[in-house]
Amino acid sequence: MQRGLSAELAFPERKRLMDLSLKNPNAMRFYKVCTLILFIAAWQSIDLINSELKFYNPLLIPSPFDIVKKASALWSTGALQKHILASVTRVALGVLMAFPPAVVLGIGIARSRTVEVIFEPLIELIRPIPPLAVLPMFILWFGIGELSKLVFIGFAAFYIIMTTVMLSAANIDVVLIRAARTLGINGWRFYTEIVFPAISPDLFVGVRLGLSAGFVVIVASEFIAADVGLGYMINYARAYFRVSDMFVGAFTIGIIGYSVNMVLVVVERRLFNWRINDER
C-alpha cells in the first residue's frame, strides 16, 4: 500500500496512460472537445424539433448544418476567402503600423523622463477614448478607403502594445540595468542590446493582444465603410436577411482569432525559452 502510493507520486505519468479523471490534461482536452460537440448536437436537435413544432422562426437562428453548408458555398465561390484576406490584411497592416511608435514611445516613457514629460499627458488623455468614438473622425480625415481602417486598427492596437511595452520597460530588473551600465553599455546599444531583448517576451504578448484588439475593431470599421471584409459580409447579409451568412462571418472571425493566438503562443514558447519562469 505504502509502496504503491510512493511509486505513484514518483512516476505520475505511469497512471496517466488510462487516466480518465479531470487531473489528466489529455483527458481534459478530450472532454472539452466533447462539450463543444454536445453543444452543436444539441443545437442541431433543437432545430430538428423546431422544424416540426415551429416554436421559433428558423430563419432567425439557422442550424449548425445550415451554417456549415452556407460556409462551404461561400468558400466554393471564393467569396469567403476574399473577405478573410481583406480583414486579415487590414488587421496585420494596422498592427504593423502601430508597432514602431508603440515600442519607441513605450520604452521612451518608461526610461526617459524627458520623453515621459512630453508624451505621457497627451497619451493618457486620449487613452480612455474608445476607438469607436474616433472612427467617424478618421473616416472624415482619411476617407472611406483602406487608410481610415488601418489608422483605426492601428489606434486600437497602439495603446495595448504601448502599455505592455511601457510596463515591461519600467520593470526591467535594476541589477541588469546596473550591470549594463558598469559594462559600459550606453546610448543606442543600451536600448538595442539590453532594453529591447529584456522586454521582448512582453512585447510579444503585447502584439498578440494588439492583434486580438484589431480583430475586435475591424468589424466595426467594415460595417461603416467597406466593400469587402468579414464585417462588410455580416452587415451586407443583414440587409438581405441572410442570417446564415452572418453566423459564418462571426464564426470565421472567431476561428481566425483563435488560430492566430494559438500559433503565436507556440512561437512565443520557442522564441523565449531562455525565460526563467517558463514552466507552465
Add this chain to the structure above:
Amino acid sequence: MEKAPKLRFDRVNMVFGRPNQPPVQVLKSISFDVGEGEFVCLLGPSGCGKSTILNIAAGLIEPSAGTVTASSRIVAGPGRDRGVVFQEYALFPWLTVRENVVLGAKSGTGKVDRVKVDHFLKVTGMYEHRDKYPKELSGGMKQRAAIARTLANDPEIILMDEPFGALDPYTREALQDQLVEIWSASRKTVLFVTHSVEEAAYLAGAVILLKAHPGELKAVIKNDVAWPRERASEELIGIERAIRRAERT
C-alpha cells in the same frame, strides 16, 4: 612622491532622504585608499553601508558629500575602468554564457576578441558550459560566468558585492580559490564586500572594518600572510582573531 592610490575615498558621506521621514545617514566620513593591485575587503554587519560604498565606487549612486577618485579621475558615473560583480549574478538571461562574456568583451573597442573570450571562459571553468542559458546554471556557475564577463570587459578595478554570499560553503571556497588565482595572474585591484570574517581573512591583503548606523570606518587590519594561504592555518586564524577583536572595541 608617493604613488597615487588606484581608488581613493575622501570623506564620503551618504544621506538617504525618505518621504515623510527623517533622512538616514548611511555613511559618515568614509576615507580609505586602495593601492594598485591590492585586494581589499570591506567587512561589516548589515546596515553598515558596505554595498553603498561599492555602488558609489562603481558610480551607480552619487555620494551626498566627499569625492571618490579611481585611477586619478573623479568618479562621476559608471565606467568600464571599474567592473562590478553583483551578488545577484546579473547575467543577461536572453544570452548564453558565451554571449554574456562577448557582451563584456565588446564593450571596450567594439570588436570581439574571440581568443580573449575563450580565455576568460576557460579561466573561470565555464568553457564547457558556454552555450547554456543562465537559467540552466547553478548559482556558482552563474557567478563564474559573471566574473568571466567582468574580466572580459578588462576593468582596472574589480568591485565585488558579496559575490559568493548566496552560495553553499563548498562552492564558495572553490570560487574563492579561483578568484585568488585570477587575481594573482592579473594583478587587478579588487574591492570585495563581504560579511564573512573567514572570507575576508582568507582573501584580503587589507580588511576595512566598518560599523553600522551610521556606517563608519572602524579599523583597517593588514593581512600580510603570504600566498598560497592555507585555510584555518594558525596565521589566518590570527588575522580572524585580530578582526574580531577590532569588531568588539
